Amino acid sequence: xxxxxxxxxxxxxxxxxxxxxxxxxxxxxxxxxxxxxxxxxxxxxxxxxxxxxxxxxxxxxxxxxxxxxxxxxxxxxxxxxxxxxxxxxxxxxxxxxxxxxxxxxxxxxxxxxxxxxxxxxxxxxxxxxxxxxxxxxxxxxxxxxxxxxxxxxxxxxxxxxxxxxxxxxxxxxxxxxxxxxxxxxxxxxxxxxxxxxxxxxxxxxxxxxxxxxxxxxxxxxxxxxxxxxxxxxxxxxxxxxxxxxxxxxxxxxxxxxxxxxxxxxxxxxxxxxxxxxxxxxxxxxxxxxxxxxxxxxxxxxxxxxxxxxxxxxxxxxxxxxxxxxxxxx
Ligand code: SAH
Ligand code: AVI
Numbered sequence: 224x225x226x227x228x229x230x231x232x233x234x235x236x237x238x239x240x241x242x243x244x245x246x247x248x249x250x251x252x253x254x255x256x257x258x259x260x261x262x263x264x265x266x267x268x269x270x271x272x273x274x275x276x277x278x279x280x281x282x283x284x285x286x287x288x289x290x291x292x293x294x295x296x297x298x299x300x301x302x303x304x305x306x307x308x309x310x311x312x313x314x315x316x317x318x319x320x321x322x323x324x325x326x327x328x329x330x331x332x333x334x335x336x337x338x339x340x341x342x343x344x345x346x347x348x349x350x351x352x353x354x355x356x357x358x359x360x361x362x363x364x365x366x367x368x369x370x371x372x373x374x375x376x377x378x379x380x381x382x383x384x385x386x387x388x389x390x391x392x393x394x395x396x397x398x399x400x401x402x403x404x405x406x407x408x409x410x411x412x413x414x415x416x417x418x419x420x421x422x423x424x425x426x427x428x429x430x431x432x433x434x435x436x437x438x439x440x441x442x443x444x445x446x447x448x449x450x451x452x453x454x455x456x457x458x459x460x461x462x463x464x465x466x467x468x469x470x471x472x473x474x475x476x477x478x479x480x481x482x483x484x485x486x487x488x489x490x491x492x493x494x495x496x497x498x499x500x501x502x503x504x505x506x507x508x509x510x511x512x513x514x515x516x517x518x519x520x521x522x523x524x525x526x527x528x529x530x531x532x533x534x535x536x537x538x539x540x541x542x543x544x545x546x547x548x549x550x551x552x
Pocket of ligand 2: 396
């Protein structure tokens with residue numbers, strides 16, 4: 224059943240209650256009591272973390288954003304023509320700067336109906352909803368503040384042919400097994416005739432990749448360290464943030480970047496909200512993100528294993544980044 228679109232209407236629905244704040248407490252309890260400490264990257268994106276990520280996107284070393292934008296600018300008209308999309312349901316939308324390229328192409332084709340941003344960062348969903356509603360006449364915005372791993376059942380029914388952008392290489396934050404499971408689950412979101420538009424960073428010279436995650440201005444380090452500020456504030460913890468260092472390296476075997484936080488000296492951290500104490504040995508590391516880099520073969524394999532057909536694969540002349548258009552097989 225198609226849902227009628229109310230022209231120009233903005234609504235934002237939140238599925239992250241105070242007790243459910245991005246599942247931080249559960250993830251910290253689980254992740255900091257393991258022998259190899261680890262936290263999922265979604266907790267990097269409070270209001271400050273989202274701003275820091277936007278600053279990363281502007282860095283000279285961080286090639287993914289400008290490359291993906293170039294690919295979208297080159298092929299947006301083709302993507303819109305092939306999909307006939309009247310609505311965009313964007314996963315991990317963030318500040319959605321590249322999304323404008325798609326919205327502009329839909330507007331030019333006369334098919335722009337609705338935009339549905341989905342993100343755990345409440346500040347970005349609210350600001351993008353307001354901004355786009357002002358900028359695109361007649362556009363209806365249905366914002367979802369939620370976790371794309373848990374809350375996709377709350378999406379509104381399709382308003383017509385749907386395009387689901389999942390940009391920025393965020394799919395690379397999933398380890399391989401859960402990546403395929405997640406992609407398989409997107410079938411329901413696509414609906415009949417819907418398409419996925421998936422941005423993936425490609426395998427390349429490790430020096431280029433490592434430079435992108437170890438920028439000379441230290442913005443990525445601030446982004447990574449901000450996670451400890453989030454835990455201090457939200458769980459009443461006392462991490463000595465100055466006693467941690469940002470680490471990022473390319474794992475050549477697994478073909479992914481890892482971001483970690485390294486304790487420069489031994490630390491005992493108290494987390495009031497969890498009534499928990501956690502020890503860090505000197506040089507002990509906490510893994511905060513993996514960011515997988517893809518070969519075209521791996522991309523094809525992942526899409527096929529998830530029951531998705533690759534319709535078209537767009538890339539840049541230097542093959543730094545890829546944007547895949549796919550639909551249910
Ligand atoms: N799509 C944008 C932003 C990428 S940054 C771009 O391409 O530039 C990753 C975004 O995904 C952030 O805005 C972050 O808040 C969001 N995010 C990360 N994990 C998430 C999750 N589990 N559910 C929903 N949003 C998530
Ligand atoms: C959103 N995500 C895919 C970014 C990436 O490149 O892995 C986040 C990021 N981490 C460090 N820099 C940027």
